[in-house]
Amino acid sequence: MRSNSAVERDTRYLIHQQTNLEDYARNGGVLMARGDGVYVIDDQGNRYLEAMAAMWCASLGFSEKRLAEAAYKQMLELPYYHTFNRGHMPSIDLAEKLVEIAPKVGDAKPLSRVLLQCSGSEANDTAIKLIWYYFNAIGRPQKKKIIGRQRGYHGNTIATTSLSGQPHMHRDFDLPLGDRFLHAANPHYYRYAKPGESEEAFAERLAQELEALILAEGSDTIAAFFAEPVQGGGGAITPPATYFDRLQAILKKYEILFLVDEVICGFGRTGNMWGAETYGIKPDLLTCAKALSASYQPISALLLNEAIYEAMLSQSRKLGTFGHGFTYPRSAARPSIGRRRARRRPDVRCRAGGGQADPGAVRSEAQGRPAGVGGMPEGRTDRARDRGQDRLYAAADHHRGPDRRDVRPVPAGPGCRLEGTAAIVNACGVAARPAPAAPLRGSTHGRRRPPAARRDGHRPASGSPRRAPVRSGRAAPTGRTCSPAPRRSRPHISRSRPCC
Numbered sequence: 360m361r362s363n364s365a366v367e368r369d370t371r372y373l374i375h376q377q378t379n380l381e382d383y384a385r386n387g388g389v390l391m392a393r394g395d396g397v398y399v400i401d402d403q404g405n406r407y408l409e410a411m412a413a414m415w416c417a418s419l420g421f422s423e424k425r426l427a428e429a430a431y432k433q434m435l436e437l438p439y440y441h442t443f444n445r446g447h448m449p450s451i452d453l454a455e456k457l458v459e460i461a462p463k464v465g466d467a468k469p470l471s472r473v474l475l476q477c478s479g480s481e482a483n484d485t486a487i488k489l490i491w492y493y494f495n496a497i498g499r500p501q502k503k504k505i506i507g508r509q510r511g512y513h514g515n516t517i518a519t520t521s522l523s524g525q526p527h528m529h530r531d532f533d534l535p536l537g538d539r540f541l542h543a544a545n546p547h548y549y550r551y552a553k554p555g556e557s558e559e560a561f562a563e564r565l566a567q568e569l570e571a572l573i574l575a576e577g578s579d580t581i582a583a584f585f586a587e588p589v590q591g592g593g594g595a596i597t598p599p600a601t602y603f604d605r606l607q608a609i610l611k612k613y614e615i616l617f618l619v620d621e622v623i624c625g626f627g628r629t630g631n632m633w634g635a636e637t638y639g640i641k642p643d644l645l646t647c648a649k650a651l652s653a654s655y656q657p658i659s660a661l662l663l664n665e666a667i668y669e670a671m672l673s674q675s676r677k678l679g680t681f682g683h684g685f686t687y688p689r690s691a692a693r694p695s696i697g698r699r700r701a702r703r704r705p706d707v708r709c710r711a712g713g714g715q716a717d718p719g720a721v722r723s724e725a726q727g728r729p730a731g732v733g734g735m736p737e738g739r740t741d742r743a744r745d746r747g748q749d750r751l752y753a754a755a756d757h758h759r760g761p762d763r764r765d766v767r768p769v770p771a772g773p774g775c776r777l778e779g780t781a782a783i784v785n786a787c788g789v790a791a792r793p794a795p796a797a798p799l800r801g802s803t804h805g806r807r808r809p810p811a812a813r814r815d816g817h818r819p820a821s822g823s824p825r826r827a828p829v830r831s832g833r834a835a836p837t838g839r840t841c842s843p844a845p846r847r848s849r850p851h852i853s854r855s856r857p858c859c
């Protein structure tokens with residue numbers, strides 16, 4: 360490592376999160392210097408295709424001038440103001456827009472109120488508090504337990520880590536906290552279905568297990584169920600057919616609130632604006648972040664229905680104030696959502712292949728469900744290209760295989776490398792494809808990488824220089840990353856590290 364180099368100073372002063380600290384201290388990391396559309400460029404000038412939009416965040420590309428200018432303009436006008444007992448235009452505009460575009464599925468109560476926060480964790484943590492607050496307000500204080508799912512991920516505060524089904528985030532942090540957080544089975548059909556079990560039968564079994572859990576705990580103690588439409592941090596797991604329908608029937612029966620965590624899936628990731636729309640989820644609460652501002656500003660939102668808001672109102676009347684609030688939530692994110700909304704013109708539809716078609720047309724053949732885990736509605740790509748913005752959306756094409764039904768890594772292009780994502784793109788491919796008979800190539804599911812392997816799958820030989828990223832067109836070949844674990848007959852919490 361170069362002495363007093365940036366890499367050396369990085370390892371000397373900075374603590375890197377969700378990282379093997381010893382490994383990082385020994386080998387150093389890649390320092391990113393610039394962004395350019397779907398690419399990032401490191402301090403040595405190497406160019407990488409950021410195929411996962413940097414943890415699903417930079418959904419409108421890196422260093423997009425119009426977003427930067429909009430934020431700059433807002434900062435000159437009013438860089439910061441709190442929203443404790445004051446309002447300001449960017450927040451009002453954003454809240455109104457979110458209510459306008461919120462998912463409207465079947466007979467679900469409209470999501471009509473918005474709380475702005477700074478991160479996905481904060482939004483989910485706030486939701487947990489509000490759910491407890493709500494049940495106190497309506498005179499059912501015993502209803503306090505919250506159900507997440509094994510390998511689900513909802514954030515890294517004490518409460519949201521407890522709710523997440525990620526054992527490596529619990530271990531030695533003394534989590535999960537208390538007895539208020541429960542974990543239902545993981546809906547990973549490929550891994551956990553019994554031999555010969557159909558997706559529907561698997562979903563029915565999970566629904567029965569959920570009901571058994573609720574009854575064992577006492578249905579009058581269960582307040583809410585949290586789920587991501589597609590599990591991201593748990594390994595890009597799409598739900599089996601009919602899963603959410605069956606679960607929702609049970610939640611309704613026992614008057615359990617449903618929070619849909621759209622932190623990853625929101626804003627087009629599954630082919631519709633919301634994962635809730637893709638999977639027919641009728642949420643009482645919704646959280647979103649990441650693509651809300653394309654992560655140019657740290658901002659998240661919690662949307663809730665009028666019944667929950669009414670309870671908050673009555674509590675605030677009783678207690679004299681609504682005693683919750685962070686300092687920083689405010690909006691410079693308006694341009695992002697505005698642009699996204701503009702692209703939702705009726706003629707801008709998702710398409711599979713060349714023609715204009717309904718979003719539902721982008722489907723996984725065997726599963727009969729939309730396939731676009733890592734992708735975006737493709738109609739956007741062409742429209743954007745017309746306007747000269749092709750680079751912003753190129754990642755969507757890079758995620759898809761030639762038949763546009765699959766999700767798999769493709770060459771990043773001349774002079775370009777894949778940044779830390781080839782393995783994860785492969786994981787998306789696993790999620791979107793029907794369960795194959797033969798072992799999958801290059802999946803990261805369920806197995807720990809060899810110790811020195813970096814996320815992009817590159818494993819330097821001992822003593823080799825730290826930089827040798829995966830070259831164009833060589834994303835995660837067989838053996839570079841892990842194979843999936845064999846099917847197991849019973850769901851369990853995996854002891855392995857998640858792939859994302």
Ligand SMILES: Cc1ncc(COP(=O)(O)O)c(C=O)c1O
Pocket residue numbers: 414477478479480481483512513514515587591592620621622623648649
């Ligand atoms: C589904 C989901 N919820 C919540 C979070 C936490 O968001 P943040 O890291 O912004 O706190 C994440 C982060 O990846 C996530 O994937």
